[in-house]
Amino acid sequence: MENKSSPRFPLLLRVSRYIRPIVGVIIAIFLAWQLYSVIVVQHNFSADTWVRFGLSGLILGGMYALIAIGYTLVYGIMFMINFAHGEVMMLGAFGGYFMLELLRFIPMPTSANPNLNFLNAYPIVSIILAFTAGISVSALAGYLLEKIAYRPLRKAPRLILLITAIGASIFLQNLAMLLFGPTRKNVINPDILDRGAGWTWMVSGNPVLIPYTGVFSLVLSALLMIGLYLVVQRSKLGRAMRAVAQDKNTASLMGVDVDDVISKTFIISGVLAGAAGVMWDIHMGLVNHYIGFLPGIKAFTAAVMGGIGNIPGAMLGGMFLGIIESIGPAALGIDFQLKDVIAFSILVLVLIVRPSGILGEKLSEEKL
Amino acid sequence: MLLSIENLQVYYGAIHALQGIHFSVEKGEIVALIGANGAGKSTTLNTISGILRPREGKISFDGQEIQQTPPQDIVRKGIIQVPEGRKIFGRMAVWENLEMGAYTQKDRAVIKRDVESVFDRFPRLRERRNQLSGTLSGGEQQMLAIARGLMAHPTLLLLDEPSMGLSPLLVEQIFDIIQDINEQGTSILLVEQNAQMALAIADRAYVLETGKIVMQGTGDDLLEDKSVIEAYLGGH
Ligand SMILES: Nc1ncnc2c1ncn2[C@@H]1O[C@H](COP(=O)(O)OP(=O)(O)O)[C@@H](O)[C@H]1O
Ligand SMILES: [Mg+2]
Numbered sequence: 001m002e003n004k005s006s007p008r009f010p011l012l013l014r015v016s017r018y019i020r021p022i023v024g025v026i027i028a029i030f031l032a033w034q035l036y037s038v039i040v041v042q043h044n045f046s047a048d049t050w051v052r053f054g055l056s057g058l059i060l061g062g063m064y065a066l067i068a069i070g071y072t073l074v075y076g077i078m079f080m081i082n083f084a085h086g087e088v089m090m091l092g093a094f095g096g097y098f099m100l101e102l103l104r105f106i107p108m109p110t111s112a113n114p115n116l117n118f119l120n121a122y123p124i125v126s127i128i129l130a131f132t133a134g135i136s137v138s139a140l141a142g143y144l145l146e147k148i149a150y151r152p153l154r155k156a157p158r159l160i161l162l163i164t165a166i167g168a169s170i171f172l173q174n175l176a177m178l179l180f181g182p183t184r185k186n187v188i189n190p191d192i193l194d195r196g197a198g199w200t201w202m203v204s205g206n207p208v209l210i211p212y213t214g215v216f217s218l219v220l221s222a223l224l225m226i227g228l229y230l231v232v233q234r235s236k237l238g239r240a241m242r243a244v245a246q247d248k249n250t251a252s253l254m255g256v257d258v259d260d261v262i263s264k265t266f267i268i269s270g271v272l273a274g275a276a277g278v279m280w281d282i283h284m285g286l287v288n289h290y291i292g293f294l295p296g297i298k299a300f301t302a303a304v305m306g307g308i309g310n311i312p313g314a315m316l317g318g319m320f321l322g323i324i325e326s327i328g329p330a331a332l333g334i335d336f337q338l339k340d341v342i343a344f345s346i347l348v349l350v351l352i353v354r355p356s357g358i359l360g361e362k363l364s365e366e367k368l
Numbered sequence: 369m370l371l372s373i374e375n376l377q378v379y380y381g382a383i384h385a386l387q388g389i390h391f392s393v394e395k396g397e398i399v400a401l402i403g404a405n406g407a408g409k410s411t412t413l414n415t416i417s418g419i420l421r422p423r424e425g426k427i428s429f430d431g432q433e434i435q436q437t438p439p440q441d442i443v444r445k446g447i448i449q450v451p452e453g454r455k456i457f458g459r460m461a462v463w464e465n466l467e468m469g470a471y472t473q474k475d476r477a478v479i480k481r482d483v484e485s486v487f488d489r490f491p492r493l494r495e496r497r498n499q500l501s502g503t504l505s506g507g508e509q510q511m512l513a514i515a516r517g518l519m520a521h522p523t524l525l526l527l528d529e530p531s532m533g534l535s536p537l538l539v540e541q542i543f544d545i546i547q548d549i550n551e552q553g554t555s556i557l558l559v560e561q562n563a564q565m566a567l568a569i570a571d572r573a574y575v576l577e578t579g580k581i582v583m584q585g586t587g588d589d590l591l592e593d594k595s596v597i598e599a600y601l602g603g604h
Binding site (some may be wrong): 236 | 414417418419439440444455457458459460464467468469471472516520
């Protein structure tokens with residue numbers, strides 16, 4: 001069953017038959033030993049530090065989850081890994097960034113504050129506009145990506161689509177560098193979402209800052225995921241998406257315009273990635289052409305972990321990866337610079353040990 | 369003439385699957401298309417439905433040529449296919465499959481009424497409305513596939529081997545239902561390997577052999593034809 005369900009990694013799969021249990025046991029022993037020595041023996045970090053790690057992981061995880069949903073939706077419907085999806089998120093981040101910049105340069109002087117700008121005069125409107133801009137850019141990018149790069153290859157072998165996606169990723173990254181320059185840009189939020197501001201929570205006598213930007217991102221991620229879930233499970237479009245994912249020909253026999261549903265799937269993926277991009281702006285505060293790359297691959301990892309094609313799996317995978325990545329270096333007693341390595345180790349491990357993902361299942365009855 | 373097919377030529381790459389077939393369905397008829405496995409029956413239905421494009425030939429429905437029309441628009445013209453192997457959406461509940469069948473219907477009230485009326489026809493499905501359709505038995509799945517097709521108010525219903533894999537009792541039941549649907553005004557193009565049953569209910573029938581129509585006549589004529597008996601009815 002598993003062999004059949006994952007023709008994507010035939011070689012890995014064949015090898016894995018022998019090494020799977022061995023790898024599993026070795027890793028379990030290693031992890032247990034590391035966790036024991038770091039947390040119990042060395043006791044390097046106090047409780048508030050762990051809370052801080054967990055919190056930032058949760059916030060990051062929300063963004064990963066939003067991006068991961070895009071991978072999973074597109075995979076579910078087209079059986080392709082849209083490797084340019086991280087770049088879609090990056091373009092959305094630029095959309096949000098330029099909107100915030102624009103609003104910051106619109107003066108709105110009052111007698112009390114002659115230096116007031118639109119951004120701070122109407123912060124909530126500004127944030128909504130920034131999200132609107134970022135989401136629109138990403139939705140458009142996703143739509144065009146499919147229409148221009150992938151649609152002509154609808155009947156081509158999947159490997160070709162994959163290579164095209166990687167090509168599109170490189171292209172979009174370089175396009176952004178060309179258009180916006182290679183330097184990092186600082187994102188300036190409205191004052192109400194100042195990055196240093198937040199609630200203070202006392203944990204074992206030490207203050208832990210719960211940043212407004214983080215709470216804002218997390219709440220928004222949650223709302224968007226609920227919204228997505230409702231769209232997929234309750235709406236007519238969602239039902240058509242599921243039908244197309246299960247069987248394109250039969251869906252078209254119901255009167256579903258398959259191309260249209262695929263377009264809309266890319267648009268929805270783009271909307272979520274764009275929202276994640278603007279959250280990245282607001283919470284992380286830095287944007288350049290490269291910011292989509294790592295979150296993209298990590299979200300892909302999250303999607304694979306959750307069982308690619310599985311929407312709740314992508315959500316959980318994203319949250320889990322964000323938390324693991326934040327807590328992992330400390331818990332394993334390794335350098336914090338290695339946090340990215342954790343994500344990729346997980347990716348490799350999941351592919352070896354359980355390629356169908358932790359919540360793995362097969363969405364499609366159609367074989368390509 | 370409701371449906372007329374002229375010189376239909378369909379290829380899969382180099383495979384010449386339909387080699388210039390001609391046939392028609394009149395309003396109110398049940399027309400059977402019988403033939404062995406691989407004769408080209410499903411290819412014919414999929415070409416009518418717009419999933420396959422003919423290299424040559426004409427398909428007219430209600431006086432309009434439709435051989436270039438995409439499948440989703442053919443559905444809107446009233447040609448509904450119940451595909452071979454049922455092809456229900458296994459990860460959806462029974463009621464969701466029915467909703468998919470009514471995809472082109474905008475009016476919620478009509479959908480609601482239609483769901484009730486297919487439940488009246490298939491009481492088993494009413495009991496299982498919330499069940500995942502992939503967990504239904506083969507017979508129930510075939511009922512669901514037909515019910516889903518009816519949700520679209522077909523003018524012409526294309527049925528691809530509805531008796532496949534069912535017990536004789538269920539086959540009997542399915543064919544009764546097909547006749548009943550026809551009596552209520554839906555024209556039917558019935559593809560079958562079960563020639564006996566198909567010919568018994570068909571007004572007219574065509575025999576398809578490796579992409580060509582080799583014989584045609586009324587259902588009763590073909591039932592008595594020697595070569596049909598030998599080839600398709602077990603030779604006695
Ligand atoms: N997707 C396909 N690709 C290539 N050949 C096909 C395909 N589908 C059907 N064929 C071939 O076309 C011929 C007719 O098939 P089909 O219409 O499915 O027959 P039937 O429904 O009468 O059993 C067969 O020779 C079959 O092998
Ligand atoms: Mg067939």
